[in-house]
Amino acid sequence: xxxxxxxxxxxxAGALSAMLLRNVVHCALALTVAFAGLAxxxxxxxxxxxxxxxxxxxxxxxxxxxxxxxLLTRSSETPQTGVFSRTWLAGxxxxxxxxxxxxxxxxxxxxxxxxxSAAPQVTVAEVGNALMxxxxxxxxxxxxxxxxxxxGAVIVAMHEKKEAK
Amino acid sequence: xxxxxxxxxxxxxxxxxxxxxxxLQPLAGALLSVIxxxxxxxxxxxxxxxxxxKGLGRMQNRIGPNRVGPLGILQPxxxxxxxxxxxxxxxxxxDHVVHFxxxxxLVVVVFMGYAVLPMGRNMTxxxxxxxxxxxxxxxxxxxLSVFMAGWSSRNKxxxxxxxxxxxxxxxxxxxxxxxxxxxxxxxxxxxxDKIVAVQNQYTWGLPHWFIFTPMGLAAFLMFAIAAMAETxxxxxxxxxxxxxxxAGYFTEYSGFKxxxxxxxxxVAMLSISGLGTTLFLGGWSAPLEVLSFVPxxxxxxxxxxxxxxxxxxxxxxxxxxxxxxxxxxxxxxxLPMTLLNLIVAGLWRFLGEGWLRWVxxxxxxxxxxIIGGRTGMKSEHFGPRSYRxxx
Numbered sequence: 001x002x003x004x005x006x007x008x009x010x011x012x013a014g015a016l017s018a019m020l021l022r023n024v025v026h027c028a029l030a031l032t033v034a035f036a037g038l039a040x041x042x043x044x045x046x047x048x049x050x051x052x053x054x055x056x057x058x059x060x061x062x063x064x065x066x067x068x069x070x071l072l073t074r075s076s077e078t079p080q081t082g083v084f085s086r087t088w089l090a091g092x093x094x095x096x097x098x099x100x101x102x103x104x105x106x107x108x109x110x111x112x113x114x115x116x117s118a119a120p121q122v123t124v125a126e127v128g129n130a131l132m133x134x135x136x137x138x139x140x141x142x143x144x145x146x147x148x149x150x151x152g153a154v155i156v157a158m159h160e161k162k163e164a165k
Numbered sequence: 166x167x168x169x170x171x172x173x174x175x176x177x178x179x180x181x182x183x184x185x186x187x188x189l190q191p192l193a194g195a196l197l198s199v200i201x202x203x204x205x206x207x208x209x210x211x212x213x214x215x216x217x218x219k220g221l222g223r224m225q226n227r228i229g230p231n232r233v234g235p236l237g238i239l240q241p242x243x244x245x246x247x248x249x250x251x252x253x254x255x256x257x258x259x260d261h262v263v264h265f266x267x268x269x270x271l272v273v274v275v276f277m278g279y280a281v282l283p284m285g286r287n288m289t290x291x292x293x294x295x296x297x298x299x300x301x302x303x304x305x306x307x308x309l310s311v312f313m314a315g316w317s318s319r320n321k322x323x324x325x326x327x328x329x330x331x332x333x334x335x336x337x338x339x340x341x342x343x344x345x346x347x348x349x350x351x352x353x354x355x356x357x358d359k360i361v362a363v364q365n366q367y368t369w370g371l372p373h374w375f376i377f378t379p380m381g382l383a384a385f386l387m388f389a390i391a392a393m394a395e396t397x398x399x400x401x402x403x404x405x406x407x408x409x410x411x412a413g414y415f416t417e418y419s420g421f422k423x424x425x426x427x428x429x430x431x432v433a434m435l436s437i438s439g440l441g442t443t444l445f446l447g448g449w450s451a452p453l454e455v456l457s458f459v460p461x462x463x464x465x466x467x468x469x470x471x472x473x474x475x476x477x478x479x480x481x482x483x484x485x486x487x488x489x490x491x492x493x494x495x496x497x498x499x500l501p502m503t504l505l506n507l508i509v510a511g512l513w514r515f516l517g518e519g520w521l522r523w524v525x526x527x528x529x530x531x532x533x534x535i536i537g538g539r540t541g542m543k544s545e546h547f548g549p550r551s552y553r554x555x556x
Contacts, residue, residue: 025316029263032309052298060305060338064331067312071328124295124355 003044011037024070032063049127171460174201175287198290202279209466210431211241213473220474224481248424256319256417263317268418268425271310275429277303278436283358285449285462296357297349300440301342304395307433308334311404311414314426318417326413329488330397330404336495337394337401343503344384344391347510348375348444361448370454374447379526380509383534385445387499387506389475392437394495396430398476400483403491438472439465498541505533 014033021027035058042051131139169176178197182190215230215238222229230237255264281296283289293299308331315327349355352363366373375381394401405413415426442448446468449461486494509526516522 023260026260026263029309029313048293048295049298052295052302055302056298056305060302060308061335064308064312064335067316068328068331071316071324124298 004041007037007041007044011041025067028063028066028070031066032059035059035063047122049122049124171286171462173460174285174462202290203276206276206279206432206435207428209435209469210428211245213431213435213470213477214244214427215241216470216473217477217480220477221481224478245424248421248427251420253420253422254417258319259417260317260319263313264417265422267310267314267317268415268422268429270313271307271429272425272432274303274306274310275433275436278433279439281357282436282439282443283361283448284439284465285460288449288462289358292358293356295355297345297355297360300357301338301345304341304437305338307429310429314418315414318414320417323414323416326404326416330414333394333397333401333404333491336492337391337499340387340495340499340503341391341395343500343507344388345440345444347380347384347503347506350507350510350514351375351378351381357443357448361443361450364447365450367454372447372450372452372454374445374450376445378513379523379530380506380513381445383502383506383509383530385441387503388441388445390499391495392441393476393479394491396434396437398434399480400485401491402485403488434473434476435469438469438476441472442468493541498537502533502537506530 011034014030014035014037017030018027018034021030035054039051039054039059042054178194181197182194185193218240219229219237230240233239233243255261278300280291281289281293281299283292289296311330311334312327315323315325315330318324348360352360354360364372364374371377376385397404405415415423418426442465449465451457451459451461451464509529512529513522513526516525
């Protein structure tokens with residue numbers, strides 16, 4: 001329980017500072033802290049695959065992508081004015097609405113599922129077996145989608161290069 | 166006797182724990198393993214630095230360090246004292262918090278990888294079901310610390326070095342993962358202990374190491390290349406190329422923080438050698454069945470140090486790559502080869518026992534290597550270097 005509270009505080013603090021800090025790169029690093037906190041939370045729940053995938057994908061790749069995007073698109077100078085946008089009230093309402101829908105869905109899901117006496121033990125091997133047998137079609141569809149997205153990205157990049165010449 | 170010697174560290178840990186009260190034992194056991202890992206690999210770091218300075222010296226027709234202690238073997242101690250008592254200079258404009266955190270994060274993340282490496286029989290700190298996944302998750306986090314170091318220094322060379330390093334690490338992480346997947350396909354497990362156990366069998370006194378299969382050998386070569394790039398070692402040391410970038414992302418680090426980066430680099434090198442050993446070279450298993458009486462940990466550390474010697478040898482032999490060569494090599498040659506290797510590994514599984522699969526798999530890989538290499542070389546234009554300037 002103590003571990004949960006430490007992780008929760010770290011995660012929420014990371015997410016909050018990602019929102020409130022002025023320097024964009026600091027925000028990106030704080031976001032990474034939130035990602036890592038979430039990953040540890042998954043590991044604490046014995047979801048090894050999700051936890052490690054979270055670190056591998058979010059901390060290893062998405063954070064780097066965010067950082068690259070910041071450095072390549074705009075200067076990472078600290079803005080002098082405040083960091084709140086003018087439509088912060090509308091943003092807050094939208095965020096609260098999304099959060100309440102998600103929370104409602106999570107709280108309702110307990111009734112929809114059959115009651116299980118013990119927490120299920122999901123090992124990485126079982127996740128792999130399930131992906132390769134029962135869920136092989138969704139997996140393939142996602143793979144095709146990602147490949148298409150990658151080819152699309154390459155084509156976009158190539159097009160720009162030709163015009164520049 | 167041989168068995169006792171093999172398990173000597175495990176027995177030692179049990180003996181120390183038996184002196185403590187029961188409630189303290191789990192915590193003390195973990196602490197003991199962590200201390201052992203840190204001490205052993207810090208010592209290996211010192212040895213490999215000395216080996217590198219001596220070996221490189223010989224390769225470059227120099228003598229190398231020979232002043233401190235007999236034959237210069239106390240040089241790492243002197244280096245350590247120098248790093249500790251040097252002034253810690255932080256640039257005025259630097260982002261102090263991030264600048265301070267970057268080397269610490271690197272060292273922590275790099276040492277975390279050792280948690281899952283089996284260093285001998287029953288000598289894995291955390292025998293995890295998804296050990297390989299854990300290792301790569303930790304390896305991916307190291308990129309962030311490189312970025313933090315380069316960005317927080319507020320130095321254009323540092324930032325350039327960091328960007329190069331991250332681009333290189335991301336590009337070579339893909340082949341690194343892909344070549345390891347071959348081993349996972351052959352064992353059917355992500356657990357490093359299981360991978361070693363599968364390789365620790367003998368036919369006619371010869372081991373079942375994965376390097377002795379066609380796709381295992383191909384995967385090992387690509388793994389070695391990718392590992393060298395991942396640890397920013399020469400010939401892939403563009404991120405820290407002294408002549409162009411004045412040491413890249415750790416230009417602005419001095420004193421102990423610089424030592425931390427240095428430690429991080431060497432410990433990462435030792436750790437990835439350990440992973441390569443575990444995946445392809447049979448981990449702690451003996452190379453011949455008759456040699457099984459030698460303690461398992463001795464084999465593991467011997468194999469690691471042998472890999473370090475190869476690293477040093479390559480550093481003394483090869484010139485540094487250019488950025489475009491580096492990227493082309495990763496994406497146009499190594500990555501397609503690893504993908505083909507995955508298909509070959511599947512083929513190996515379905516061709517069944519017998520000599521046929523050896524011939525077919527070797528032929529496919531060899532043909533792909535020759536054709537890929539030839540076409541790749543043809544499109545390269547070897548001539549005087551041309552420069553294109555930004556408009």
